[in-house]
Amino acid sequence: MNAIEVKNLTKQFGDLTAVNHISFEVEKGEIFGFLGPNGAGKTTTIRMLTGLLTPDSGDIFIDGVDIRKNTIKAKMKMGVIPEMGNIYVDLTAKQNIIMAGRFYGISKRELDKKADSLLEQFGLYERKNDPVRTFSKGMKQRVNVASAIVPDPEILFLDEPTSGLDVQSQRLIRNIIKEMNQKGTTIFLTTHNIEEANILCERVGIINKGKIVAIDAPERLKRTFDKTQSVEISFHKMIDGSLIEKSGLASRMEKLGDKWKFYTDNPDKLTKYLVRFAEDQDLTIISMNICGASLEDAFVKLTESKDYAD
Ligand SMILES: Nc1ncnc2c1ncn2[C@@H]1O[C@H](COP(=O)(O)OP(=O)(O)OP(=O)(O)O)[C@@H](O)[C@H]1O
Numbered sequence: 001m002n003a004i005e006v007k008n009l010t011k012q013f014g015d016l017t018a019v020n021h022i023s024f025e026v027e028k029g030e031i032f033g034f035l036g037p038n039g040a041g042k043t044t045t046i047r048m049l050t051g052l053l054t055p056d057s058g059d060i061f062i063d064g065v066d067i068r069k070n071t072i073k074a075k076m077k078m079g080v081i082p083e084m085g086n087i088y089v090d091l092t093a094k095q096n097i098i099m100a101g102r103f104y105g106i107s108k109r110e111l112d113k114k115a116d117s118l119l120e121q122f123g124l125y126e127r128k129n130d131p132v133r134t135f136s137k138g139m140k141q142r143v144n145v146a147s148a149i150v151p152d153p154e155i156l157f158l159d160e161p162t163s164g165l166d167v168q169s170q171r172l173i174r175n176i177i178k179e180m181n182q183k184g185t186t187i188f189l190t191t192h193n194i195e196e197a198n199i200l201c202e203r204v205g206i207i208n209k210g211k212i213v214a215i216d217a218p219e220r221l222k223r224t225f226d227k228t229q230s231v232e233i234s235f236h237k238m239i240d241g242s243l244i245e246k247s248g249l250a251s252r253m254e255k256l257g258d259k260w261k262f263y264t265d266n267p268d269k270l271t272k273y274l275v276r277f278a279e280d281q282d283l284t285i286i287s288m289n290i291c292g293a294s295l296e297d298a299f300v301k302l303t304e305s306k307d308y309a310d
C-alpha cells in the first residue's frame with residue numbers, strides 16, 4: 001500500500017484553478033519532493049493532503065485512509081510543518097512541543113523526556129523555557145519541526161522547510177528529515193530549492209500552474225535534457241565573455257558571479273579553445289568544469305513553456 005495516493009485532485013479559487021486534476025503516489029519510506037515555482041499550487045496541494053483545505057474534487061488516501069471520510073484517523077498518521085508555521089509564540093519552546101504531542105495522546109512523562117531530547121537535538125535546550133516570541137526565524141522553524149516530529153509520525157509533510165534559513169539551520173533540518181526517513185518515516189516536502197530536491201529526494205514531482213508536468217527521479221529528469229552541456233570557467237580576472245562566444249563554439253553564455261558559463265554541444269572543443277585562449281591572453285585559469293544538464297535546467301525547461309503543461 002502507498003503512503004499517499006492522490007487521484008484527480010482539483011481546487012479552484014474563483015476563476016483560478018490552483019490545482020488542476022493532479023494524480024500521483026508516494027511509496028512508503030520514500031522522500032518525495034514537490035517542486036514548483038511560486039504560485040504553482042504546492043501549498044494548496046499540501047493543505048488538501050493534510051486535511052486543512054477541502055478539495056473541489058478528487059481523492060486522497062493517507063496510508064489507505066480516505067482523508068475526507070476519516071480525517072482524524074488520517075491526521076493521526078502525519079506530522080505537518082506548514083508554510084507559515086503553527087507554533088504559539090507566547091508559549092515557550094518546550095510548551096510548544098508538549099502541546100503538539102498531547103494531540104497524539106502521548107503520556108505526560110514520556111512527553112517531557114521526549115521534548116527535552118528534541119530540544120537538545122535541535123540546539124535549543126538552553127532556551128527551552130523562553131517564549132518563542134523571542135526566537136529568531138531559524139530558531140522558530142526548529143521549534144516547528146520539533147513539534148511536528150514529536151509523535152514519530154508515519155508520514156511527515158513539510159512546506160518549504162528550509163526557506164529563508166541559514167546554511168546551518170538548513171543542514172540541521174535536512175539531517176533531521178534524513179534521520180526520520182531512515183527510521184521509516186515517509187517524507188513529502190515542497191520546495192522551490194532545486195538543489196534541496198536534488199540532494200534529498202528519491203523522486204520529485206514538478207508542478208506548474210496547477211498541473212504536474214513531470215514525476216521522476218532527479219537523475220532521470222536531468223537525463224531527459226542531456227543535450228544541454230556547458231563549460232564553467234573562471235580566470236584570475238574578469239574577461240569579456242563575448243570574446244569566447246565569437247569562436248562559434250558556445251550557443252549561449254551566462255555570467256555567474258566571478259565565472260562564465262558557456263553552453264555548448266561540443267564541450268571537448270570548447271575546453272581546448274578556452275585553454276588556448278587563456279594562453280594567448282596570458283590569463284590564469286582558476287577553475288574549469290564541464291557540466292551536464294542540471295536539475296535546474298530540467299526544472300526551467302519544464303516550467304517555462306506552456307506546451308509541457310498542456
Ligand atoms: N485562499 C486562497 N484564495 C485565493 N487564491 C488562493 C488562495 N490560496 C492560494 N491561492 C492561489 O492559488 C495559486 C497557488 O498558490 P499556492 O500557495 O498553492 O502556491 P505555491 O506553489 O505554494 O507558491 P509559493 O512557492 O509561492 O509558496 C496562486 O495563484 C494563489 O494566488
Ligand SMILES: [Mg+2]
Pocket residue numbers: 042043044083159
Ligand atoms: Mg507555498
